[in-house]
Amino acid sequence: MALGKPAESGAAWEYAPDVQVAFVGADGVGQRGSLVRFWDVPFERAAPVRKFIAFKGQKNFTGDYWAASSGDLVGYESWVERDAAMALDFDPAVVALASQPFSLAWWDGERDRQHTPDYFARLADGTGVVVDVRPENLVDEEAAEVFAFTRKVCATVGWKFRLVGDLGQPFQANLCWLARYRHRRCHRAPVAGLLRKVFAEPRRLFAGADQVGDREAVLPTLYHLLWRHELTADLVSAPLAGGTVVGLGAGRAS
Helix, strand or coil, X not given: CCCCCCCCCCHHHHHCCCCEEEEECCCCCEEEEEHHHHCCCCHHHXXXXXXXXXXXXXXXCCEEEEECCCCEEEEECXXXXXXXXXXXXXXCCEEEEXXXXXXXXXXXXXXXXXXXXXXXXXXXXXXXXXXXXXXXHHCCHHHHHHHHXXXXXXXXXXXXXXXXXXXXXXXXXXXHHHHCCCCXXXXXXXXXXXXXXXXXXXXXXXXXXXXXXXXXXXXXXXXHHHHCCCEEECCCCCCCCCCCEEEECCCCCC
């Protein structure tokens, strides 16, 4: 898997040399230095650069999400962040994911600034993706400046940048449902093979499941294949149901 290359020219390059990055590598050793030096670190395997704090009475919810793409726990500090991690895990191009992978520090001409992105994802083609999570109505002027600067820095070193907020409905509900079946234990090879044959011609979800066998026994594998994109359905327009039309998908990149 080749890593993306940093930009060799262009206005964006001026942002990187003075930006410092602090992180904790997969070996548990903390490091800090110029982003130009460390841009190719596998941040998708980095430990969180800060702890996820939980205390009695807090308004947000913290926890860990098990990411099927990387086979590891990914921390979150709110339901919105949990949903963002789940959506990244569902993305067929994502092969690895880490939470709060590093902190960026820079001088903006007036004061020292610091920012810790929420997630770092690695795509199958080697591209790095930095993700910040913030509902649109909570992006004030200062946050907008930080996100804009982070986007420019990412462009400098060949990363993509995404600012995501609340997932729309019914996509969020459908994703939460399919995520229950993301683990490989839901995959039964003989059933999966029959499902691929049945849904080679698009048909309704329950009707196709019933053709394979006992519905309750078949559905976990069917939902797992939907999570893996080996089967596909419209998850955006309506809640997933027995009448949802399902067909063959391209599958995950990994």
